Amino acid sequence: MADKNYYTIDPEGKLTCLKCRCKLQKDKAKFLYLDNGFPVELPVCPQCGFVYVPEELALGKVLAVEKALEDK
Amino acid sequence: MIEERVSTHIYRQKQMLTKEELEARESLCVHEQPPYCNAACPLKLDVKAMTAAIAAGDFDRALGLYEKITPFPHLLAAACEAPCEAECKLCGLGEGVSVRALESAAVTWGTKAKGRSLLRKKPTKIGIFGADLMTVFLAGELAKKRYTVSLFCAQSGPEDLMARCIPDQAEAVRQAAARTLAAMDLELCWNTDPAEEYRQRGEEFRIRAAAFSVARTLYPQIAPDPAVMVSRDHGLITGPAQGVLDAAFAAKKAALSADRMAQNLDPANTRGQEGSLETRLYTSLEGVAPSRRIPITDQESAIAEARRCIQCHCDECVKGCAYLQHYQKFPRILTREIYNNVSIIMGDHMMNKPINACALCGQCKVLCPNGYDMGEICRIARENMVFTGKMPLAPHEFALMDMLFSNEEAFLARPQPGFDRCQYVFFPGCQATAVAPATVRAAYRDLCARLPGGTALMLGCCGAISHWAGRYELTDQTRSFLREALARLGDPVIIAGCPTCKQELEFTGLEVRGVWEILERIGLPETAVAKPRPVALHDACGARGDPDTQASIRRIASALGCQVADTPYSGDRAPCCGYGGLTQYTNREVAKKMTDQCLQRSDLPYLSYCMACRDRFAREGRESMHLLELVYGTAADHCPDISAKRCNRLGLKQQLEKEIWNLEVTEMDLGFTIEYTPEAEALMDDRMILKSDVAAVFQNLRRTGEAILDSETGLSVTRSRQGNVTFWVKYRETETGYRVFSAYSHRMKVVARK
Numbered sequence: 001m002a003d004k005n006y007y008t009i010d011p012e013g014k015l016t017c018l019k020c021r022c023k024l025q026k027d028k029a030k031f032l033y034l035d036n037g038f039p040v041e042l043p044v045c046p047q048c049g050f051v052y053v054p055e056e057l058a059l060g061k062v063l064a065v066e067k068a069l070e071d072k
Numbered sequence: 073m074i075e076e077r078v079s080t081h082i083y084r085q086k087q088m089l090t091k092e093e094l095e096a097r098e099s100l101c102v103h104e105q106p107p108y109c110n111a112a113c114p115l116k117l118d119v120k121a122m123t124a125a126i127a128a129g130d131f132d133r134a135l136g137l138y139e140k141i142t143p144f145p146h147l148l149a150a151a152c153e154a155p156c157e158a159e160c161k162l163c164g165l166g167e168g169v170s171v172r173a174l175e176s177a178a179v180t181w182g183t184k185a186k187g188r189s190l191l192r193k194k195p196t197k198i199g200i201f202g203a204d205l206m207t208v209f210l211a212g213e214l215a216k217k218r219y220t221v222s223l224f225c226a227q228s229g230p231e232d233l234m235a236r237c238i239p240d241q242a243e244a245v246r247q248a249a250a251r252t253l254a255a256m257d258l259e260l261c262w263n264t265d266p267a268e269e270y271r272q273r274g275e276e277f278r279i280r281a282a283a284f285s286v287a288r289t290l291y292p293q294i295a296p297d298p299a300v301m302v303s304r305d306h307g308l309i310t311g312p313a314q315g316v317l318d319a320a321f322a323a324k325k326a327a328l329s330a331d332r333m334a335q336n337l338d339p340a341n342t343r344g345q346e347g348s349l350e351t352r353l354y355t356s357l358e359g360v361a362p363s364r365r366i367p368i369t370d371q372e373s374a375i376a377e378a379r380r381c382i383q384c385h386c387d388e389c390v391k392g393c394a395y396l397q398h399y400q401k402f403p404r405i406l407t408r409e410i411y412n413n414v415s416i417i418m419g420d421h422m423m424n425k426p427i428n429a430c431a432l433c434g435q436c437k438v439l440c441p442n443g444y445d446m447g448e449i450c451r452i453a454r455e456n457m458v459f460t461g462k463m464p465l466a467p468h469e470f471a472l473m474d475m476l477f478s479n480e481e482a483f484l485a486r487p488q489p490g491f492d493r494c495q496y497v498f499f500p501g502c503q504a505t506a507v508a509p510a511t512v513r514a515a516y517r518d519l520c521a522r523l524p525g526g527t528a529l530m531l532g533c534c535g536a537i538s539h540w541a542g543r544y545e546l547t548d549q550t551r552s553f554l555r556e557a558l559a560r561l562g563d564p565v566i567i568a569g570c571p572t573c574k575q576e577l578e579f580t581g582l583e584v585r586g587v588w589e590i591l592e593r594i595g596l597p598e599t600a601v602a603k604p605r606p607v608a609l610h611d612a613c614g615a616r617g618d619p620d621t622q623a624s625i626r627r628i629a630s631a632l633g634c635q636v637a638d639t640p641y642s643g644d645r646a647p648c649c650g651y652g653g654l655t656q657y658t659n660r661e662v663a664k665k666m667t668d669q670c671l672q673r674s675d676l677p678y679l680s681y682c683m684a685c686r687d688r689f690a691r692e693g694r695e696s697m698h699l700l701e702l703v704y705g706t707a708a709d710h711c712p713d714i715s716a717k718r719c720n721r722l723g724l725k726q727q728l729e730k731e732i733w734n735l736e737v738t739e740m741d742l743g744f745t746i747e748y749t750p751e752a753e754a755l756m757d758d759r760m761i762l763k764s765d766v767a768a769v770f771q772n773l774r775r776t777g778e779a780i781l782d783s784e785t786g787l788s789v790t791r792s793r794q795g796n797v798t799f800w801v802k803y804r805e806t807e808t809g810y811r812v813f814s815a816y817s818h819r820m821k822v823v824a825r826k
Contacts, residue, residue, distance in 0.1 A: 014784045019777040028825035035079030039825065045780070049824040052780055052789065053800065058818040066819050070464030071421045072080035 005041040006061050007054050015052060017045035024052055031062065034069050073795040074465060074472050074546070076819075082461040088414045088452055094407070097449065100442040101404035102352045107384040109156035109171060111351035114321040115141040115148075119156050119171055126174055126378035131371070135182025138175055142320055143212025143256070146248035149175040150241055151316035155348065161355050161384050166362030169381045177374035191218040193257075196334045199274065202266035202283030203227060205237050206301075206313040208253065209323030210281055214330060215256040222259040222277070224269045229262055230254045238316070279330050281309035300339045301326035309333075321347065354441040355384040358640075389436040389444060392647055394665035395655070396436070396446070399426050403436065403444045410453050414462075421462065427453045428467050429662045432540055432653035433613035438644045447653065454542025465796065466819060467658040468541040470760045473795075474718070475537040478502045479550060482721040484531040485557040486733055488520050493562025495525025498587070499577065501570035502533040503651075503683035504700070506717035508708035509724035511700050512569070515587065516728070518597045518704070519567065523590070528561040529732075530554075531725055534568075534576040540654045551579050558582060569700070570682055571614030571621060572652075588624045588681065591703065599705040602633035607697075608674035609636045610689070611646035612682035619643075625681050625699060632702045639673040646670075651684035657760075667692050687711070713757040718764065742767055744774070744809035752812045761799060761815045768794055769801045770810055787813055793821070 005026070009015055015024040027044035029051045030037055043052040053062065089097070105111075109119035118137055125134040135145065142148045152172055160168025196219055200207050203225040214221045227233040230250035238246055254260075261269070266282070267289045274280055287294050287303070287310040294310070296303040301311040301322055309326045313319035325346060329339035366377040389403060390396045399406065406426065413423035432447035457463035465472075482505070487494045498519050500512045512531075519527045535550040558564070558580055566584045568574035577584045591597075609629060615621040622643055629636050641647060647670055650656055650663030667688050671678070677695035679702075680686045689696035691711050701708055712720060729735040746767060748756070756766070772792035773779055779790035791800040798821070802814040 011784070014782060016781045016783065018779045018781055018788060024780060030823050030825050031820040032823065033820040034077060035081060042822070043780075044824050048778070050778055050780065051822045051824050053791075053798070053818060053822055055800070055802070055814065055816045058800065058816050062818045062820055066466065068420075069080055070466055071424045072419070 004038070006057050007042060009043050015043050017048060017050055019050070020045055020047035022047055024050075031065070033066060034072070036069055038065065074469060074476075074543075076465045076796045077461050077463065079461075083417050084460045084462075085415075085417060086456055086459050088411055088456045094411055097444070098404045098407055100440070100444045101402060101407075102354055102386050102442065103402040103404060105351045105353035105386070106349060107353060107355075108159040108161055108351060109169075109384075111349040111353075112155045112159040113141075114155075114317070114347040115324060117141045117156070117175075120381070120383055122178060123169060123171070123174060123378045123381040124383060126177060126374055127381065129371070129375055131178055131182035131374075132185070133182075134174075134178035136185055138178050138182075139184070142209075143216055144209065144249050144252055144320075145175075145179045146245055146252065147238065147241070148316060148320055149179045150245040151238065152320075153315060153317045155317075161357065161382065162360075162363070162380065165357060165360060167365045170365050170368070170377060173368045174374060174378055177368055177371070181371050181374070194219045194334070196220065196279065197222070197277045198279045198281065198330060199270075199277035200224065200281045201270040201274075202286030203233050203237065204283040204285065204313075205316065205319035206311065206322045206326070207281060207283045208233070208237055209320050210309070210326050210330075211258055212253070212256060213323050213327035215258050217327065217331065218257075219330070219334070220259075221257075222261060224261045224264045224266045226264065226266060227262060230260075279309065279333050280307065281326060281330070284310050284312045286310075297340070298322075299325070300329045300343075302329050302333075302339050353384060354386045354388065355382070356386075356388060357382075386441070388439045388441060389446070392435055392439045392641060392645060392669075393446075394647065394669040395430050395662055398429070398662050398665055401426075403440070403446045403449075406446065407449050410449060414453050414456050414460075424457075424464065425659060426450075427457070429655055429659035430653050431613065431648035431650065431655045431666060433648035434616050435613065435645065435647055438616065450653070451540070451542065454540075455544050456542075458542045458544065463542060468543070468654055469796065470714075471537050471654050471657045472541055472543065472546065475502070475533040475535075475546075475550070477718060478505075478531075478533040478721060479553065482531060482718070482725050484529060484725045484729065485561060486729075487528045487561055488526040489732060491526030491528075493526070494528040494564045495562075496523050496567055496590075497528040497530050497558065497561050497564040498567045499530045499532075499534070499569065499573055500587075501568065501573040501683065502537075502721070503687065504569050504698075505531055505721045505724050507683045507687045507712060507720070508698060508701060508706070509720045509727075510706040511698065511704055511708060512724060513728065514599070514704035514706050515569065515700055518599075519587075519590070520732075522594050522597075526564075527567070528564055529728065530557065530561070531721070531728075532557075534570075534573040535579075536572050536576045537654065539576065540652070555580055571612040571618065572682065573614075574621070575614050575618075586621050586624065588621065588628055588699065591628060592624055596628070596631060596703060600632060600703045601705065602631065604633045604635065606635040606637060606676050607679040608676040609634075609638065609642065610649070610670055610678050610680040610685055611643055612680065612685060613646065613648045613652050614682060616644050616646070621681075628699060628703070629679060632699075634679060634702075636679070637674055637676055641673055649680075649682070649685040649688045651688055656688070663688075664692075683708070713753065714760060715756070715763040718762060742771070742809075744770065745806070746770065746809055747806065747811045749811070749813055752814055756815050759816060761817055765794060765797075765799045765817075766801050766812060766815055768792060769799050769815075770803075798822070 024043035029042040107120045122137045154172040162168045200223045234246040234250045266286045296311040313322040332339045368374045430450035437445040538546040650666035655663040678689045681699045686698040726737040773790045787802045803810045
């Protein structure tokens with residue numbers, strides 16, 4: 001099954017890792033909560049692996065999934 | 073840090089209440105009890121619904137409801153003795169609703185619904201021998217049930233029969249009843265000798281019924297059981313009846329017996345509740361004006377008379393409680409749904425939100441005529457879910473962390489200088505120190521100066537937060553911790569600044585007094601200046617059932633010049649401000665409705681004696697003051713945000729340690745500065761992100777260098793995981809540190825996958 005993609009880096013290359021001085025790229029990441037895992041694609045630093053969770057994603061889909069899982 | 077629940081795949085279970093306990097609690101709620109009129113009707117007419125239909129001008133629906141209970145609506149409406157009218161609640165005020173006149177109105181102006189019965193004709197043959205009121209009604213009942221019925225009468229036709237059965241009724245009523253009988257799906261055998269027909273043809277019928285006079289001709293000693301209208305010895309349905317209603321009711325009983333006999337069942341068993349009922353309904357007449365009956369001459373007057381009906385129901389708890397209003401459920405239903413929610417092992421727990429939204433304030437217990445305590449149900453459910461590992465931490469975590477902050481970093485327990493053991497300890501409570509540190513400081517200094525035997529100070533949380541959250545282990549730990557600290561101070565008399573603390577601290581076994589009681593005893597300080605001011609006094613839920621506290625507060629308020637306006641929801645009936653039960657944290661929408669409900673009572677400035685109430689009222693823009701502010705002439709902070717509240721607690725502790733105990737206080741220096749845009753501060757307060765959380769994120773940044781730059785916005789973004797939450801901060805560097813533009817958080821962990 002294809003990984004869910006909830007964020008597109010637009011324009012491409014606008015996100016830079018300040019530690020590694022390189023551009024973040026769309027890559028594989030995973031959300032983990034209450035013993036559940038969700039594979040996703042997010043901006044990731046190719047060198048240090050910093051995964052960026054944008055504000056709108058955190059307050060939108062991530063929050064909704066958290067709430068759904070909390071009531072399981 | 074408080075441990076998050078381990079997994080959604082937990083199958084631990086514990087019964088919240090036994091079935092008997094659940095039923096005992098549910099039975100207290102009388103909302104679904106029948107109204108007085110319905111209960112009085114042996115035929116089970118839904119008087120309330122019929123009246124409501126007429127009040128809405130829907131005579132067709134009213135007739136439909138009426139026809140459900142009788143095959144002869146014209147006759148019953150004209151001649152029913154109407155026991156419902158005597159039970160009408162309005163009789164206690166003036167005149168009750170004239171139900172029989174409304175029944176006649178339904179019969180007169182309602183149109184009978186078209187369409188045929190969906191029931192198939194039953195082949196069971198029933199013979200009815202002889203016509204009296206009971207057997208005529210019975211024939212109608214059995215025809216409605218679609219039996220194959222033959223009625224043998226001595227009379228020559230329907231009009232003749234009705235003239236015999238209801239000679240006192242008006243010609244029009246008799247004719248209408250005759251028409252109804254003639255239109256029924258019955259075999260009508262006129263000009264017969266019913267007794268003779270019974271002897272000769274009785275065996276043709278599976279079930280036999282007879283007019284009581286005919287039965288006595290056949291069997292002079294016959295003594296049918298009036299409960300089922302059957303003479304078992306003779307296998308005959310029969311019995312005497314007095315009057316129209318009695319005959320109609322006897323026919324209903326007889327028809328049910330026929331049903332059971334048709335199935336070869338004992339007519340006496342499994343009959344359900346028959347006849348009029350006892351109802352436990354409670355209906356308040358508060359606000360209902362006495363009125364007189366309106367003579368019904370046309371549809372308009374019928375509608376006007378029906379509108380006098382107050383549609384008896386009990387919603388005493390709902391009227392006062394924003395929580396119950398929000399969920400639009402009555403305690404019995406809500407309890408059952410919560411019970412089921414707690415019992416399910418897998419799947420969605422749809423009632424978690426309602427369980428966590430109740431203020432646990434106990435108002436419903438006072439308002440309910442039977443003392444239904446919805447808060448106790450919710451609290452038991454919370455504890456149960458914590459025990460089984462099903463309670464999410466997210467709704468309560470901020471409040472619980474706040475409690476830990478109060479009892480760790482901001483905790484203080486010191487005897488008055490010069491005393492090893494103190495006679496008293498002042499316990500102002502976590503909300504007073506957060507909202508009004510200057511008032512707490514003034515109160516403590518006053519108590520130290522004027523009370524003998526030394527007054528210690530204890531700044532911390534009483535444990536109400538974990539108690540409300542259902543975290544019983546944390547509550548036990550908190551209580552042990554507080555108990556030990558109190559022992560070190562010499563087991564003093566506790567002077568609680570907050571009514572909830574006063575209630576919670578009873579566990580200590582020590583004497584617990586409200587600061588108001590002490591102030592009454594030693595007199596108000598010089599700072600207490602009497603100034604005439606009208607106020608609406610809001611009673612705290614912590615003082616529910618504590619008339620001494622409520623009276624003491626009123627006396628002090630009066631001494632301060634306050635002209636206290638009480639409302640129907642003062643004293644024990646007071647609603648919660650929205651802080652209790654942690655509603656403020658778990659469901660802001662409900663909490664706001666609770667606050668609004670409190671503030672609807674009056675336009676005056678609000679005086680309270682719980683700092684949480686004081687703060688919530690001020691946040692809604694109302695002039696709001698705490699009693700101690702008036703006593704000490706010190707104003708509370710104006711709506712401090714979540715970070716300012718923590719800062720106030722810590723700042724007060726440090727200030728008092730320095731001033732009173734001469735301790736050196738070392739200020740925490742981060743080594744860099746953090747500025748916030750006003751938008752960021754507002755966002756953080758809304759998203760429950762503390763400035764200390766943001767500071768920890770920057771400390772992590774300085775350790776790891778992990779951040780990204782968004783060239784589109786020009787803002788850098790960094791993050792760190794603290795406890796169960798990942799905090800993100802959008803910032804720009806400044807010469808001395810950072811300027812914050814936004815902050816957000818999530819509870820999920822995120823990792824890169826290779």
